[in-house]
Amino acid sequence: MNAVNQFFWFCSGVHLDTLKKHPTEQNKYVGIGATIFFTGLFAALSGGYAMYFVFKGDPFAIIFAMLFGIIWGLAIFNMDRYIVASINKNSSAWKQILQATPRILLAVMIGIVISRPLELKIFDKEIRERLKVSYLNNQRARIDTLNQAFNTKYGIELAKLNATRTERDSLASAIKADRQKLNFEIFGNKTTETSGVMGYGPYAKRKEAELQQRQQNLDTLNANIRQQEDFVSKRKEFDGMFAERIYTGKQLDSLASIAGFADRNWALGQLSFNANGTKDDSTAMAVTFIGLLFIFFECLPVFVKMMSSIGPYDKSVEYRETAEVYTAEKDRDYEVEVVDGLHETRVQTSIEQKKLRLKEDNY
Incomplete structure (x- = not known):
């Protein structure tokens, strides 16, 4: 426990020798130091997680993430340690507030930077689902755009193909009806267009000849349609339309798993809205409160440093700093002389030397 306490005292930025003289102050600075340490630890995790998505797919992604996380955590730890240690408890309340205001603003910015990657991990499942929906919608929109552009570019060819198909369908329907009439004529079924006499007579022969001619026309139309469809198919392949397909569930899972930091950050922001664009208050509040936390x-x-009262440690530090300032100012009025290269003596400088030194400092 003694080693742990000393470590947290170091994290709080206190003067260890002075703090050891005041046992009543030690627990307070253990708490402050632990808070600073865990803030740096969260920063390391946050920075490492964010960097992992930057290098995701690289074989050294984990190593890069760990190195950046350690460096980022140490940087935030050092900054927090300086922020807390630089607040002077011996000044007035208003002066402390003025001192703390820029530090609090800096702490808020650090908190926002730290919280975002951790929020991405907390809402990882929801983010993946939102990314899948986004990727699927984007793919559908891309396919629709390509189809519209293709229809505009080859409008004449497509119109001709559709007209030929319509003609083919109409002719095939007519041939089917005439073939039924021919069968009625051969088998003696009486209708308004058949004689009702069984057998293969002149009327049946004429009908069969007409059907053969119309069948040849239908074959010609089918050949023309195949040529036109082949042309359209090659044009679609050339324009890359066959390469665009609606993503399968497996493909969406793969895309969501390799999504970068920017996509995941966008998806986190979109969690505050429903699919129809309305505000999702419950999710928005959850994301907001986690960030505020x-x-x-x-x-x-x-x-904690501002709310704590002035203790004996603060007074001791004030006295120690005052004494050191006094000693430094006093040492300024003395100079060191070397006698025979063996002994040193401190003698007070003359008034003229003091004036000369003051001029040099001002210069």
Whole structure:
């Protein structure tokens, strides 16, 4: 426990020798140091997670993420340690507020930066589903755009193909009706257009000849349609329309798993809205409160330092700093002389030397 306490005291930025003289102050700075440490730890996790998506797919992605996470965590830790240690508890309340205001603003910015990647991990499942919907809608829109562009570009050819198909369908329907009439004539079925006499007579022969001619016309139309369809198919392949297909469920899962940081960050922002564009208050509040929690956690060391009363440690630090300032100013009025290269003596400088040094400093 002693080693742990010393580590957290170091994290809080206190003067260890002075703090050890005041046992009543030690627990307070253990708490402040622990808060700073865990803030740096969350920053390391957050930065590493964000960097992992930047290099995702690279074989060294985990190594890059770990290195960046450690560097980012140490940077945030050092910044938080400086922010807390730089607040002077011996000044007036208003002066402390003025000192803390820019530090609190900086802490808020750090909290926002830290919270975003962690929010991405917390809402990972919801983000994946929103990305799948987005990718599927984008693919459908892309296919629709390609089809519209193709229809505009080859409008004449497509119109001709549709007209030929209509003619083919009409002719095939007529041939089918005439073939039925021919069968009625041969088998002696009496209708308004058949004689009702069984047998293969002149009327049946004439009908069969007409059917053969119309069948040849139908074959010609089918050949023309195949040529036109082949032309359209080659044009579609040339324009890349065959390469665009609606994503399958497996493809959507793969795309969502390799999505980058920007896509996931966009999807997190979209979680506050339903599919029809209306506001989803419950999800929006959840995302907002989680972000505020990390921001508050980042600002907590500053708030604890400001809310705590002036203790004996603060007074000791004030006295120690005053004494060191006095000693430094006193040492300025003395100079060191070397006698025979062996002994050093401190002698007070003359007034003229003081004036000369002051001029040099001003210069």
